[in-house]
Amino acid sequence: MHFEVVTVVPETVEGYLGASILGRAAEAGTVSFGVTPMRDFGEGKHRQVDDSPYGGGSGMVMKPGPVVDAIEAARAAAPAGERVRVLLMSPAGTPFDRAVAGRLAADCDRLVLVCGRYEGIDARVEDHVDELVSVGDFVLTGGELAALVVVDAVSRLVPGVLGNDASAAEESFEGPLLEYPQYTRPRNFRGHAVPDILLSGDHAKVDRWRLDQAVRRTIERRPDLLGDRATLPEEISELLETLDSAPNSK
Numbered sequence: 302m303h304f305e306v307v308t309v310v311p312e313t314v315e316g317y318l319g320a321s322i323l324g325r326a327a328e329a330g331t332v333s334f335g336v337t338p339m340r341d342f343g344e345g346k347h348r349q350v351d352d353s354p355y356g357g358g359s360g361m362v363m364k365p366g367p368v369v370d371a372i373e374a375a376r377a378a379a380p381a382g383e384r385v386r387v388l389l390m391s392p393a394g395t396p397f398d399r400a401v402a403g404r405l406a407a408d409c410d411r412l413v414l415v416c417g418r419y420e421g422i423d424a425r426v427e428d429h430v431d432e433l434v435s436v437g438d439f440v441l442t443g444g445e446l447a448a449l450v451v452v453d454a455v456s457r458l459v460p461g462v463l464g465n466d467a468s469a470a471e472e473s474f475e476g477p478l479l480e481y482p483q484y485t486r487p488r489n490f491r492g493h494a495v496p497d498i499l500l501s502g503d504h505a506k507v508d509r510w511r512l513d514q515a516v517r518r519t520i521e522r523r524p525d526l527l528g529d530r531a532t533l534p535e536e537i538s539e540l541l542e543t544l545d546s547a548p549n550s551k
């Protein structure tokens with residue numbers, strides 16, 4: 302899968318994309334990253350990419366020409382037959398979540414992520430993208446951090462990127478639940494011991510404890526994730542019933 306970030310500040314995304322797990326996944330060839338510098342499509346000898354808003358008001362608005370030219374260049378770079386999707390990062394977009402990430406990973410070979418800056422982008426750019434995507438109900442100074450959130454969450458769903466097939470499988474098993482609590486050495490940290498069951502060597506018991514913990518944590522911290530109980534896996538809905546009469550002791 303290829304990710305192409307269209308931005309006026311390429312240096313802000315290059316560092317992150319080259320680093321850590323994503324950088325290693327790119328070296329391994331499972332994913333690839335590119336950056337399209339929007340300034341290359343700027344107008345006039347100053348390579349202008351923004352201008353003052355029609356109707357007045359403060360700040361600058363990104364000009365449609367450079368943004369759409371950059372989008373078209375990013376589209377044109379796709380090999381024939383590739384399924385390309387162009388996303389415009391915006392607080393007004395479709396809320397990005399695990400389901401959206403999964404759909405993008407499954408349905409696309411190339412994601413083009415368009416980053417706005419300044420006070421906004423000319424509204425006519427929306428006609429040249431497939432979808433507006435929001436990573437949360439807040440306003441960023443630019444779309445770059447939002448684009449990196451999407452690149453990171455989608456690329457770790459591409460087979461082979463995690464570098465650890467077991468943790469991918471475990472996560473999909475957890476389904477709508479928060480993660481169970483993890484522990485490592487020391488066995489006692491500032492008076493708090495690791496739960497004995499994790500040292501028991503009884504893998505079936507450990508698995509059951511972890512599922513129980515995941516369900517408890519989800520009820521306490523993010524009950525909204527559980528949604529309609531009728532649609533939950535039986536293993537989880539049964540646990541929920543027993544927990545209704547036995548709240549977490551902490």
Ligand code: JF5
Binds near residue numbers: 391421422
């Ligand atoms: C942006 C106008 C784009 O702020 C965001 C954003 C927040 N959630 N998802 C994306 O993108 C940058 C700001 C203002 C257009």
